[in-house]
Amino acid sequence: MKFITTILFIIFNISYLSSQSWNRSDVKIYRSFDSLEKDYFYIENDTTYVINFWATWCGPCVKELPYFEDLSERYDDKPVKVILVSLDFEKQIDKRLIPFLNKKEIKSEVVLLLDPKESTWIDKVDSEWSGAIPITLLKSKNKSEFHEKVFHSKEELELLIETFIK
Amino acid sequence: MKSLLILFVLGTMSFTIGNGYEIGDKATDFKLKNVDGKMVSLSDLKDAKGFIVTFTCNHCPYAVMYEDRLIELHNKYAPMGYPVVAINPNDPIAKPADSYEEMIVRANEKEFPFVYLFDDGQHVYPQYGATKTPHVFLLDENMIVKYIGAIDDSPRDASLVQERYLENAIKALQEGKDPSPATTKAIGCSIKTS
Numbered sequence: 050m051k052f053i054t055t056i057l058f059i060i061f062n063i064s065y066l067s068s069q070s071w072n073r074s075d076v077k078i079y080r081s082f083d084s085l086e087k088d089y090f091y092i093e094n095d096t097t098y099v100i101n102f103w104a105t106w107c108g109p110c111v112k113e114l115p116y117f118e119d120l121s122e123r124y125d126d127k128p129v130k131v132i133l134v135s136l137d138f139e140k141q142i143d144k145r146l147i148p149f150l151n152k153k154e155i156k157s158e159v160v161l162l163l164d165p166k167e168s169t170w171i172d173k174v175d176s177e178w179s180g181a182i183p184i185t186l187l188k189s190k191n192k193s194e195f196h197e198k199v200f201h202s203k204e205e206l207e208l209l210i211e212t213f214i215k
Numbered sequence: 216m217k218s219l220l221i222l223f224v225l226g227t228m229s230f231t232i233g234n235g236y237e238i239g240d241k242a243t244d245f246k247l248k249n250v251d252g253k254m255v256s257l258s259d260l261k262d263a264k265g266f267i268v269t270f271t272c273n274h275c276p277y278a279v280m281y282e283d284r285l286i287e288l289h290n291k292y293a294p295m296g297y298p299v300v301a302i303n304p305n306d307p308i309a310k311p312a313d314s315y316e317e318m319i320v321r322a323n324e325k326e327f328p329f330v331y332l333f334d335d336g337q338h339v340y341p342q343y344g345a346t347k348t349p350h351v352f353l354l355d356e357n358m359i360v361k362y363i364g365a366i367d368d369s370p371r372d373a374s375l376v377q378e379r380y381l382e383n384a385i386k387a388l389q390e391g392k393d394p395s396p397a398t399t400k401a402i403g404c405s406i407k408t409s
Contacts, residue, residue, distance in 0.1 A: 104276075106275075106276040107404060108310075108407075109405060136402055138276070138371050139371070139372070163371070165368065165369040165370070165371060165372060165375050166368055166369075167365065167368070167370060167400060167401045167402050168364070168365055168368055168380070168396075168399040168400045168401060171400040171401070171402070172400065178400070179346035179347060179400070179403075180346070180347055180365075180400045180401050180402050180403050181346050181347035181402075181403055181404065181405040181406075182402060182403075182404075182405070199405075
């Protein structure tokens with residue numbers, strides 16, 4: 050009996066480890082936009098940041114999300130880092146966000162922005178932004194681009210980044 | 216030459232459509248089908264001192280978060296002459312959950328006290344310049360756009376609301392003043408087209 054329990058325990062752990070790469074603690078929560086801005090919007094190194102605002106409940110966002118994966122591996126000589134800023138609901142972190150990240154096997158860095166003062170911080174992201182998601186920001190030490198649009202292919206996104214990096 | 220002229224006209228049209236209304240613009244009336252099957256225009260809403268034109272839909276969680284708050288707003292302000300006029304701008308081909316039939320289902324479930332209109336053919340939302348759901352345009356009795364934007368400052372959690380932008384804007388109209396702020400922003404679902 051003890052043996053069977055041990056076996057079951059091991060099997061459970063293996064399946065748990067292989068399927069659950071994301072935990073709640075892996076997603077940093079920002080309650081104020083200003084602290085997110087401090088962490089990602091002022092770049093001092095040579096990395097290009099690709100910052101995508103999305104949510105699991107946003108159909109077009111979910112559709113374009115795979116195009117953002119592996120981007121960093123494509124530009125070996127020029128570092129690119131992808132940040133996925135989720136606008137999911139706080140009550141749905143465990144029920145929806147974490148299971149989604151596991152199911153889609155997301156590898157990019159994911160943070161959750163819960164600042165309720167949207168009317169204030171949307172303009173800080175870009176005054177042109179209407180508030181509809183998804184949006185994508187490209188940021189480096191000396192320039193910044195804002196795109197309120199949905200990408201329909203990986204090539205479309207890559208072309209934009211290549212042009213930005215040049 | 217003729218084709219050039221057409222191109223020019225088309226170009227100008229899309230430019231106008233893309234911009235939408237700004238504060239102070241006069242909104243054009245429309246005739247859209249309500250969930251009760253009747254066609255509704257703003258001019259049909261008698262004794263209105265203004266209109267809370269709200270682009271919203273069934274599927275968007277941000278829109279759903281505001282359903283109860285819209286019901287409350289309508290129940291409070293419609294008797295004072297400011298009814299909520301909800302319009303679903305989405306193309307059901309792109310989003311079946313936002314079809315006219317599904318609108319009827321949702322309106323019944325939530326017992327919407329306000330009209331819930333279907334922007335069939337998607338002609339109205341571009342005139343207004345709505346980009347997302349929910350997206351509010353507060354008009355005065357002369358259909359002049361007085362406020363554009365969000366309902367309040369906490370879409371994702373009604374219990375954290377500190378500023379009721381839309382309600383403050385209605386109060387300003389009641390006092391004969393211009394709302395301040397006249398425009399605000401909130402996250403929302405992009406309007407779905409096919």
